[in-house]
Amino acid sequence: MVDSETEGSPTARWIIHLDMDAFYAAVEQHDHPELVGRPVIVGGRPDARGVVSTCSYEARAFGVRSAMPLREAARRCPHGVFLPVRMERYAEVSRQIFAILDRFSPLVEPLSLDEAFLDVTGCEGLFGPAPCIARRIVATIRQELGLSASVGVAPNKLVAKIASDLRKPGGFVVVRPGEVDDFLRDLSVRCLWGVGPRTEEYLARLGVKTIGGLRAIPREILVASLGEAGAALYDLCRGRADRPVAGSEPAKSLGQEMTFPQDVTDPSYLAAILLLLADRVARRAREAGVYGRTVVLKVRDLEFSTITRRRTLPRPTDAEEEIYATARSLAEAIPWWGTRPVRLLGVSLVNLVDASVGKQGTLFGPVTGELRRDRLHRAVDQIRRKYGEEAIVRARVMKMEE
Ligand code: TTP
Numbered sequence: 001m002v003d004s005e006t007e008g009s010p011t012a013r014w015i016i017h018l019d020m021d022a023f024y025a026a027v028e029q030h031d032h033p034e035l036v037g038r039p040v041i042v043g044g045r046p047d048a049r050g051v052v053s054t055c056s057y058e059a060r061a062f063g064v065r066s067a068m069p070l071r072e073a074a075r076r077c078p079h080g081v082f083l084p085v086r087m088e089r090y091a092e093v094s095r096q097i098f099a100i101l102d103r104f105s106p107l108v109e110p111l112s113l114d115e116a117f118l119d120v121t122g123c124e125g126l127f128g129p130a131p132c133i134a135r136r137i138v139a140t141i142r143q144e145l146g147l148s149a150s151v152g153v154a155p156n157k158l159v160a161k162i163a164s165d166l167r168k169p170g171g172f173v174v175v176r177p178g179e180v181d182d183f184l185r186d187l188s189v190r191c192l193w194g195v196g197p198r199t200e201e202y203l204a205r206l207g208v209k210t211i212g213g214l215r216a217i218p219r220e221i222l223v224a225s226l227g228e229a230g231a232a233l234y235d236l237c238r239g240r241a242d243r244p245v246a247g248s249e250p251a252k253s254l255g256q257e258m259t260f261p262q263d264v265t266d267p268s269y270l271a272a273i274l275l276l277l278a279d280r281v282a283r284r285a286r287e288a289g290v291y292g293r294t295v296v297l298k299v300r301d302l303e304f305s306t307i308t309r310r311r312t313l314p315r316p317t318d319a320e321e322e323i324y325a326t327a328r329s330l331a332e333a334i335p336w337w338g339t340r341p342v343r344l345l346g347v348s349l350v351n352l353v354d355a356s357v358g359k360q361g362t363l364f365g366p367v368t369g370e371l372r373r374d375r376l377h378r379a380v381d382q383i384r385r386k387y388g389e390e391a392i393v394r395a396r397v398m399k400m401e402e
């Protein structure tokens with residue numbers, strides 16, 4: 001079934017893109033089963049000033065959408081159930097989702113709280129072909145968390161992401177290497193990375209609406225009119241997108257970062273992301289048997305200027321609480337934090353030391369409470385690996401709004 005030419009080639013990859021369906025609203029329906037099947041709108045009271053964060057598919061049938069003013073949503077769907085945003089809870093569920101993904105591949109790149117790429121090349125021996133892995137992931141999320149996800153399975157990130165979005169909710173779309181051209185041909189150019197309303201309009205003036213149509217435009221013309229973005233489009237419309245899944249970096253540092261598809265300003269959302277990243281870094285440190293002396297925070301703003309802030313801790317750590325608290329306090333010390341939009345966030349642990357010697361440097365020996373917390377973390381990691389994420393669910397690791 002798999003294209004024989006590409007299957008054997010060392011560069012052939014299998015990428016899964018997973019995106020939860022109506023994420024915040026689905027979590028609310030899960031936590032309040034009486035809301036299943038009803039139009040749930042998350043964002044605040046119907047007469048409040050804010051906008052809709054998301055809504056259940058039942059509410060989408062009435063024309064309600066993310067980012068729509070709540071009052072407009074109330075007009076379109078007067079009998080909707082309007083709920084406040086419980087970011088802390090969504091962050092907790094998000095970490096459970098990522099812990100499930102980690103069971104299926106060592107290369108998981110988070111894109112937001114509810115979205116990730118997995119490179120499952122080479123995981124076939126353990127779990128079967130990529131589409132089977134994707135099925136198992138979806139089934140596990142359904143069984144353990146009671147939530148629905150859509151996935152795309154394809155030879156690269158671009159195609160996997162487009163595929164996961166195509167049949168939402170509950171979508172399951174596999175694009176094999178030899179099918180990429182046909183798959184993309186009739187889709188709108190808007191599906192491609194970097195094509196916003198302006199590029200779409202420009203292409204429309206050339207008579208181009210579909211990805212297949214774009215292939216007819218010579219590279220020089222695209223480059224002359226759109227610069228580097230044009231060169232990128234030339235490759236993308238041919239399904240060429242070989243950016244790797246950004247997973248773990250080996251050796252000297254352990255880091256995890258996330259690039260947002262939309263610009264994010266909301267400090268409580270950003271805090272939720274920091275918590276997710278800190279949790280993943282801490283878990284990887286424990287798996288690798290290392291502690292880190294220094295926490296590094298990386299923030300990129302809209303103009304793509306990147307700043308890094310670092311703080312060296314009194315003692316090396318592998319605890320998510322400490323990594324999160326440090327990263328968050330570094331973030332909050334940035335003057336424009338919470339007021340200017342952010343494009344990318346990263347948390348890493350550097351100055352790594354072997355866990356067996358990691359804590360001996362302290363003058364008074366290890367602190368008893370800390371030792372106990374260490375043992376707790378390790379025990380929790382072990383139980384989760386063995387019995388699954390749901391075996392232990394902490395009510396709240398830390399208060400996010402404090
Ligand atoms: P999305 O994955 O874009 O949306 P969704 O999961 O609610 O619905 P679906 O994927 O099935 O289309 O975003 C994930 C979460 O991010 C979403 O549940 C709420 C939050 N979010 C906002 O707060 N504001 C927004 O404008 C968007 C698009 C999402």
Ligand code: MG
Nearest residue numbers: 019020021114
């Ligand atoms: Mg989603």
